Amino acid sequence: MTADSATSASSEDAALLAAYAAGDPQAARMLMLRLVPRLHALAMRMLGDRAEAEDVAQEAMLRLWKIAPEWRDMGAAPATWTYRVAANLCTDRLRRRRRQTPLEPEMEPEDERPGTEERMQAETRRRALQAALGTLPERQRLAVVLRHLEGRANPEIAGILGISVEAVESLTARGKRALAKALAEQREALGLIDGT
Numbered sequence: 739m740t741a742d743s744a745t746s747a748s749s750e751d752a753a754l755l756a757a758y759a760a761g762d763p764q765a766a767r768m769l770m771l772r773l774v775p776r777l778h779a780l781a782m783r784m785l786g787d788r789a790e791a792e793d794v795a796q797e798a799m800l801r802l803w804k805i806a807p808e809w810r811d812m813g814a815a816p817a818t819w820t821y822r823v824a825a826n827l828c829t830d831r832l833r834r835r836r837r838q839t840p841l842e843p844e845m846e847p848e849d850e851r852p853g854t855e856e857r858m859q860a861e862t863r864r865r866a867l868q869a870a871l872g873t874l875p876e877r878q879r880l881a882v883v884l885r886h887l888e889g890r891a892n893p894e895i896a897g898i899l900g901i902s903v904e905a906v907e908s909l910t911a912r913g914k915r916a917l918a919k920a921l922a923e924q925r926e927a928l929g930l931i932d933g934t
Contacts, residue, residue: 747772748815755816759806770799773817776888777824783883784828786868794831798824814897821884821898829876870920874913881909882917 751772757765774795781791798820814822871879877899884890884898885906895906 751816755806755809759809773820774799777820780821780824780883780888781828783887784879785831790831794824794827797827818894818897825880825898832876866921866924870917873920874916878909878913881906882913885910
């Protein structure tokens with residue numbers, strides 16, 4: 739996304755939020771269609787759980803609706819503001835998980851649909867990446883997810899995290915190194931020996 743298109747999208751989001759605050763339910767629907775898929779994707783990558791990701795996306799939007807009547811740019815665009823809220827909600831959930839000691843490790847139900855070898859390999863890679871992401875500290879994980887999986891620019895990530903661009907660069911660099919190290923022993927099993 740170019741700077742001009744990001745500015746345009748931010749302006750459109752702000753206009754939709756203002757229209758919602760003025761009582762336009764169609765504006766709320768349009769803003770949800772723009773923001774919820776991205777919030778859900780972020781939360782899914784952070785938490786690795788579809789139901790929790792849906793809860794986070796919903797809660798972030800509820801908080802946006804709640805402040806809509808008083809919205810005065812809040813120091814960020816609506817999308818950036820909701821990303822920050824979703825990121826904080828994910829961090830809270832991850833911290834709660836660490837405090838709780840489950841009796842048994844969580845197991846995802848197996849997908850019983852037959853699939854091709856390529857599909858199975860992609861799922862194995864996705865799970866390995868999710869597990870490796872889970873080993874990173876929350877802020878590193880969030881920076882890596884936003885930068886490399888969501889494709890966000892460093893200045894936008896800095897706004898979401900409330901840190902400098904240099905701090906974002908440092909977090910993503912450390913996170914990438916930690917991911918490479920975590921995945922290094924699994925390269926053959928993941929079919930990455932040939933450089934794919």
